[in-house]
Amino acid sequence: MQTILSDELLERIRHRAAGYDARNEFFTEDLEELAQVGYLGLFSPEKLGGLNLGLEEVAQLQMRLAAAAPATALGINMHLVWTGVARAFSDRGDTSLDWLLAEAAAGEIFAFGISEAGNDSVLFDSDTVATPTPGGYRFTGTKIFTSLSPAWTRLGIFGRDNSDPENPKLVYGFITRETSGYTISDDWNPLGMRATQSRSTVLDNVFVPADRIIRILPVGPSADLLPFAIFANFELLLASVYAGLGDRALRLAVETVTTRRSKKTGEVYANDPNIRWRIASAAIEQAAVRPQILASARDVDALADHGPAWFPLFVGPKIRATETARRVVDAAIRVSGGGSYRNDAELTRLYRDVVAGLFHPSDDESAHGTFADAYLGPITS
Template sequence: MTSLTAHPQPVTESGRRLCAIVAGLDGYLADQAAQNDRAGSFAAPSVRRLEEAGLLAACVPAEDGGSGLQSVHDLGVVTARLASADASVATAVYMHLALSAHFARTAAATPGQDTPHRRWTRAIGEHRMIVCSTVTEPGASAWTPTTTAVPDGGGWTVTGQKVMASLSPAATHFYTRLRAETPEGPMIGSVMIPRDLAGVAVHDTWDGLGLRGSGSGTVLFDGVRLPADAVSFRGRWGERPGPGAYAGKVRVAAPLLGVPLGIAEAAHRATLATLTGSGTPGRRRTGSAGTTAALAEMESAIVSARGVLRSLLVDVDAHDPDTHGPALMRACIAAGMVVERAALQVVDLAMQLSGGGSYRAGHPLGRLARDVRAAMFMRPHAPAEEWADALAELALTAPVVNS
């Protein structure tokens, strides 16, 4: 039985192996996190270590050189463990892991066929491919991208700009959403763009308040030429996705909630070390009513985050999102807000309990306080500010998943 007072545990053998990889690099990742935060630089050495250790192939089938992780629960646990050491790395690497999991699921649906998705998973397993998700554009929604693919001599020419492209400095490929011009009108399309093609430029311009090592910079496509079969159509441009899109959203969004939980775990652990005297030397703070009340509130908050996220991840593994998409999306949005708010509370209380030293530049809790606020931009529903509208609508229309 998993205790609410312990951080989440993996439930599969592949999940346990991956958590062991993270544990072996925990100290290195944490040290690098502090350095990258101060310098505002991409966590390239940390990503390289994780790639060499095989973690970037976590979701690739074993026959293709990966760990074969399929459990959404364990992907969330691995993400939380990474975030506890370095939230920037966890966020950046997760974008690659989520895509590789999607590729693996898609390839498994057509066994024995040499599809693009199968070739991509094989390339990831052979350490030849790191994928960056390039979806976000300034002022555009996910269903109205302005990056265009125009027919050109039997192929396509792609032009546009993507921002907040986490992991982009290390990426070999960019999985891109765009507007494809067709005789039937503009369509939403997805395309894989190799970094080494002419017209691709990566600008490591990220200077965020938090997640400063995530490499969430800008990627430019300037007349990039692609073959005719490169674009996969996903629907009409400008049409908001319907309930059928919830399955993919749930599979991506649920494990990503491991990032704020991992940040909260790190703050919780550091604070307990300070209060029990095993952390940085200083005056004891456990004798006042204010301290005990704040500590109790922090404990309650982290237990709620752990329990709610674990329940969500278990449900996603137990119930096929393709069948129960709306119900799981309802749970995902609600759980996301619980975890986000609890993580914010844990980190804020951790700073209070640790004293004014935590407000200094360079203090780990100061970094965590900035990192955790990125959760408001990574909510399960997009646009993030419409979470309440989406949750209220689903509460009225989507059934509750019963075990």
């Protein structure tokens, strides 16, 4: 891992993170340096110019990157989701997305234009209209949380084709930066994860040629490889970001309490039994996160067949990582004193960044529904 993300590179990335956050600015320099070490082609085979890593290895890299700069890791995650999807296809004998792996290794940046306001069906339905037209489809709708907005060169989108009302379809495809008809909104002023610049993208009759339409699926849950591959990479890489964030918060807490002294006793706070208990509790929770993520990622790489049990294996690590990270950051702030309340303190930034984990799919309610169905079966009348 250190041959790709060296300590020196991570220190430069960590040093820039506060400025990106304060200025609500994209992580341009981070992206340039990550591209130079081959990060865009992590999943791409060596024969295509990539580093030929699997999901388990990429998840570990994302944990390491997120410990330096969570917003940078979350932003580049969206590129890694698409390239991870393409790698999952290739590993399972479907070469239809090998072009994506080649373009990523060559420096193209892929973004994730899937999310829509109020669409809790996520991948299983869309409010964006996909209209069949000679030579392809035209898409009209609004995508939210489009990370990498200032930098992407390829944007994956999907919409609903209602041309046959009795048999509506979901259409997935890619546009390029040069495609006409889209507008990137200047609407990004969030609480945290500011450097991702995940602005809204408005699609107005945007044309996607047939050779960049990657899937046409029925509305609703599907056993197709695409939803599987998106869920696998999105959930596990997302969990990896918050695992890294939690690791960093815990480390900051330890550094603080081992140097900060009580005026009353003269002892370092690391000797206070209440603080030791709080740090230990956070560490116990945090220790369970990484193994769960990596076990699921390892099974994806190994082409394991868990059937319908796959989805709890993807959703569970995401919920554990995001919820644990929130509790660990809270514990870190509690033991670090009033200095952590400064707006320019790293823990304060982590406190704001970690809140974003609440909003990424799958949310808490959806995850509990997934597990309830897995263990109890569907609700019966």
